[in-house]
Amino acid sequence: MSYSSAAVLLETVNFAAEKHRNQRRKDPGATPYINHPIGVARILSHEGGITDLEVLQAALLHDTVEDTDTTIDELECMFGPTVARIVQEVTDDKSLPKEERKRLQVEHAPHRSHQAKLVKLADKLYNLRDLNRCTPTGWTPARVQEYFVWASRVVKGLRGTNAALEEKLQHLFMERGVEL
Numbered sequence: 145m146s147y148s149s150a151a152v153l154l155e156t157v158n159f160a161a162e163k164h165r166n167q168r169r170k171d172p173g174a175t176p177y178i179n180h181p182i183g184v185a186r187i188l189s190h191e192g193g194i195t196d197l198e199v200l201q202a203a204l205l206h207d208t209v210e211d212t213d214t215t216i217d218e219l220e221c222m223f224g225p226t227v228a229r230i231v232q233e234v235t236d237d238k239s240l241p242k243e244e245r246k247r248l249q250v251e252h253a254p255h256r257s258h259q260a261k262l263v264k265l266a267d268k269l270y271n272l273r274d275l276n277r278c279t280p281t282g283w284t285p286a287r288v289q290e291y292f293v294w295a296s297r298v299v300k301g302l303r304g305t306n307a308a309l310e311e312k313l314q315h316l317f318m319e320r321g322v323e324l
């Protein structure tokens with residue numbers, strides 16, 4: 145028996161919501177963390193025109209392994225090898241120092257699969273818009289600007305993946321005076 149796409153997406157968003165249930169964003173309003181993965185999936189569907197179900201599922205799950213007790217094996221078992229592989233590709237190794245993790249994102253971006261690049265583009269677009277909306281608690285204006293500069297280096301390695309998303313990112317970088 146197979147499930148409808150709607151049923152699969154609901155199963156996926158429910159799994160992500162349970163995993164992120166105790167997490168909040170870093171904004172002063174402490175927004176529930178799940179707003180972020182839902183927003184990333186919505187950017188892909190609504191703004192990127194993406195209909196690939198496994199990409200939308202990976203977007204919903206993209207921070208579960210990095211930020212919760214979820215394992216890649218668990219995702220493979222629940223959602224299959226393709227979704228698990230995309231999430232694996234966009235997961236930073238949290239055992240590494242932060243600077244190294246940030247450097248590796250820039251280095252690895254061009255070598256990611258098309259599906260993983262889509263999730264990365266939407267993740268960056270969401271986070272940059274979030275930074276324009278409000279500043280995370282404790283972040284200085286300089287740290288916000290540094291995030292834009294670093295994100296532009298990652299996005300540079302993701303080019304040629306989705307014109308609509310890349311145009312919107314380009315506009316955000318331009319507003320900050322950051323060259324892509």
Ligand SMILES: Nc1nc2c(ncn2[C@@H]2O[C@H](COP(=O)(O)OP(=O)(O)O)[C@@H](OP(=O)(O)OP(=O)(O)O)[C@H]2O)c(=O)[nH]1
Pocket residue numbers: 168169170171180207210236242267271272274275280291
């Ligand atoms: N803009 C913003 N980001 C927030 C907020 N709350 C949590 N975050 C998360 O913080 C991460 C960016 O903050 P950093 O200090 O650079 O990274 P770190 O959490 O890994 O140390 C993003 O992780 P990520 O999604 O894994 O992406 P990435 O930046 O690692 O690529 C983002 O989702 C918020 O209120 N605003």
Ligand SMILES: [Mn+2]
Pocket residue numbers: 180206207267
């Ligand atoms: Mn994210």
